[in-house]
Amino acid sequence: MRDRNKKAKLLQGDEAVVEGGLLAGASFFAGYPITPASEIAEGFADKLPERGGKFIQMEDELASMGCIIGASLAGEKAITATSGPGLSLKAENLGLGIMIEAPCVLVDVQRVGPSTGLPTSPSQGDVMQARWGTHGDHPIIALSPASVEETVDMTIRSFNLAEKYRIPVILLLDEIVGHMREKVVLPDPDDVELIERKRPEGVDPEDFNPYEETEDHIPPMPDYGSGYRYHTTGLFHDKTGFPRGTAEDARKLMDRMTAKIEENRDDIIDLEDDMQGDEEVAVIAYGSTARTAISAVNEAREQGYKAGWTKLKTIWPFPREYVSQLAEKVDHIIVPELNQGQLIGEVEKAAAGRAEISGINRYDGTLIPPQEVLTHIEEVV
Amino acid sequence: MAKDIDKYFRQDKLPHIWCSGCGHGTIMSSMVRAIDEIGFDQDKTVIVSGIGCSGRAPGYLDFNTLHVTHGRAITYATGVKMSNPELEVIVVTGDGDGAAIGGNHLIHGCRRNIDINVVLFNNNIYGMTAGQFSPQTPTGCTATTAPYGNIDQNFDLCSLARSAGATFVARSGSAYPRKLNKVLQSAFEHDGFSFVEAMSQCPVNFGRRNDIGNAVDMLRWQKDLIIDQEKYEELSAEEQEEKLPAGILYQDEKEEYTQKYDKLIKEAKSGAGE
Numbered sequence: 001m002r003d004r005n006k007k008a009k010l011l012q013g014d015e016a017v018v019e020g021g022l023l024a025g026a027s028f029f030a031g032y033p034i035t036p037a038s039e040i041a042e043g044f045a046d047k048l049p050e051r052g053g054k055f056i057q058m059e060d061e062l063a064s065m066g067c068i069i070g071a072s073l074a075g076e077k078a079i080t081a082t083s084g085p086g087l088s089l090k091a092e093n094l095g096l097g098i099m100i101e102a103p104c105v106l107v108d109v110q111r112v113g114p115s116t117g118l119p120t121s122p123s124q125g126d127v128m129q130a131r132w133g134t135h136g137d138h139p140i141i142a143l144s145p146a147s148v149e150e151t152v153d154m155t156i157r158s159f160n161l162a163e164k165y166r167i168p169v170i171l172l173l174d175e176i177v178g179h180m181r182e183k184v185v186l187p188d189p190d191d192v193e194l195i196e197r198k199r200p201e202g203v204d205p206e207d208f209n210p211y212e213e214t215e216d217h218i219p220p221m222p223d224y225g226s227g228y229r230y231h232t233t234g235l236f237h238d239k240t241g242f243p244r245g246t247a248e249d250a251r252k253l254m255d256r257m258t259a260k261i262e263e264n265r266d267d268i269i270d271l272e273d274d275m276q277g278d279e280e281v282a283v284i285a286y287g288s289t290a291r292t293a294i295s296a297v298n299e300a301r302e303q304g305y306k307a308g309w310t311k312l313k314t315i316w317p318f319p320r321e322y323v324s325q326l327a328e329k330v331d332h333i334i335v336p337e338l339n340q341g342q343l344i345g346e347v348e349k350a351a352a353g354r355a356e357i358s359g360i361n362r363y364d365g366t367l368i369p370p371q372e373v374l375t376h377i378e379e380v381v
Numbered sequence: 382m383a384k385d386i387d388k389y390f391r392q393d394k395l396p397h398i399w400c401s402g403c404g405h406g407t408i409m410s411s412m413v414r415a416i417d418e419i420g421f422d423q424d425k426t427v428i429v430s431g432i433g434c435s436g437r438a439p440g441y442l443d444f445n446t447l448h449v450t451h452g453r454a455i456t457y458a459t460g461v462k463m464s465n466p467e468l469e470v471i472v473v474t475g476d477g478d479g480a481a482i483g484g485n486h487l488i489h490g491c492r493r494n495i496d497i498n499v500v501l502f503n504n505n506i507y508g509m510t511a512g513q514f515s516p517q518t519p520t521g522c523t524a525t526t527a528p529y530g531n532i533d534q535n536f537d538l539c540s541l542a543r544s545a546g547a548t549f550v551a552r553s554g555s556a557y558p559r560k561l562n563k564v565l566q567s568a569f570e571h572d573g574f575s576f577v578e579a580m581s582q583c584p585v586n587f588g589r590r591n592d593i594g595n596a597v598d599m600l601r602w603q604k605d606l607i608i609d610q611e612k613y614e615e616l617s618a619e620e621q622e623e624k625l626p627a628g629i630l631y632q633d634e635k636e637e638y639t640q641k642y643d644k645l646i647k648e649a650k651s652g653a654g655e
Contacts, residue, residue: 030460049642049645049649049650050646050649052646052650054463054642054646058456059485059486062453062486063459063486065456066453066457067456070459070460070461071460071463073457078460078464092450092453093456096449096450224427224445225425225465225467225468227424229423229443229444229445230446231440231448233440234448234450242440
């Protein structure tokens, strides 16, 4: 995918979202200024118009989420970016985006919360909000990059997953990845695989049902203005898009929306690991914390410890099968997180008592140094 | 003059769910007649609504219709219009949806002067949730959440829209279906943000509780309340306090938002190679 002889760029994670987005074909951005995500808006404001794309700064976070869903319905590849306080506000319209199955990308550059918290300090405190931030049961996809280069790739992947599965995708950066500058070689645009949403083909508009049950559970989606007039609502609806208020419709729609993600877990879930097979202890981490974990595990191995690491790139859906199998093999799983312990709950659920689970947690805006993970490895083994 | 407006309705979705005596059907009908007279293409028209009694209108209308979250219709409409300026975009909202929870989006839509047509069905109450007071429930009236009388002031929504930058502002109501139809036609034809406050009657959750009476009594009440702007201007300041001016209250030609943005794109593209 990358020609390493090409000139490298020095980019920060927020800028990498812009580069990745443009490579993915992003054509619409709506947002509202917020630290530490404003650079994403600034980048799109600068670069979209010269490509014929549109940028709009909205009056608030709710508006920018509504705006990108409107753009998505009109056929655009749309994106917005925010941080925790904005994610709280976007949660309302995110729910509608999930319910009407509008592909779009929501970037959250996490800072320390709750409330205004520590605006310029890193956190991974929005992991559960990404999963459950909007009310009611719902499927979601969330990815989390650990480096600037991964941010480019995962922004592209966010758009592809959004288009493929007709769902808003949350890209969870943390403030470290968002503001850190690293050397990045951008992929050649010709080498980037792009996925476009299914649009209705060969269907008479008279016979078109916007939420038809298809084999893959993903109904084709027409652009506004293309001749397929249809109704969309946040109410539970049947295949025609209209609400009938029946329990059957509610159950069928929830089951289909769940199935389109659950049946494709293998396609959606992405992770990296380094295990030799004889590990006593594994460190599972994501985002910038994965870098700490890798560094600590490498050091532990040099000291003779049987340790391995896993870097989760997809956070939601959670790779429960992987963790379940890992728990069979190792005695200890350590989960370092920049929060009071959020994803560790999922690890505990998947491990189901077969391995000892412990967390290392920082929630004061400081990082977890590799030494702390190393000491923890020494303690548990 | 009878017109065939059946084709604009999703016949299988009728009859509508609004209470008998409700004014919303009259306003919806005036909207459709205005659309028919202008000749909007159904495939190229998007009607967006929020939550509340007004929010149900698009479901009956055979266009691209989008029923979104409470108060947010203008934000979705902005995304649609920005993406494809060739689409005609109409927002149907209410006094709770548009003036309370969605008030911020309303003023900023006006400020951008984006070519979206907002029709605010004002029935002076939260009807669907059974009668809580809205920003447009007259001071002194009772509601389920104002059992001792509403102490809040109302907005003058038309003045609000104008001062926020809307380039077309009008007021009419279900008591004047022909005038409303004409006003809506002018609003839909206007190039820029248009705001029409369409007074409606809610006999079930507003009129009955406030001794205004049934639907007919409420229409009389409305006719007494909103009067043509020319007549309004002739009244003394004291008399004006009891009335609201109706008709096209303000219209101006200013460059529309998506057209401005198209220019911006052209400039960015021409400068991109430098």
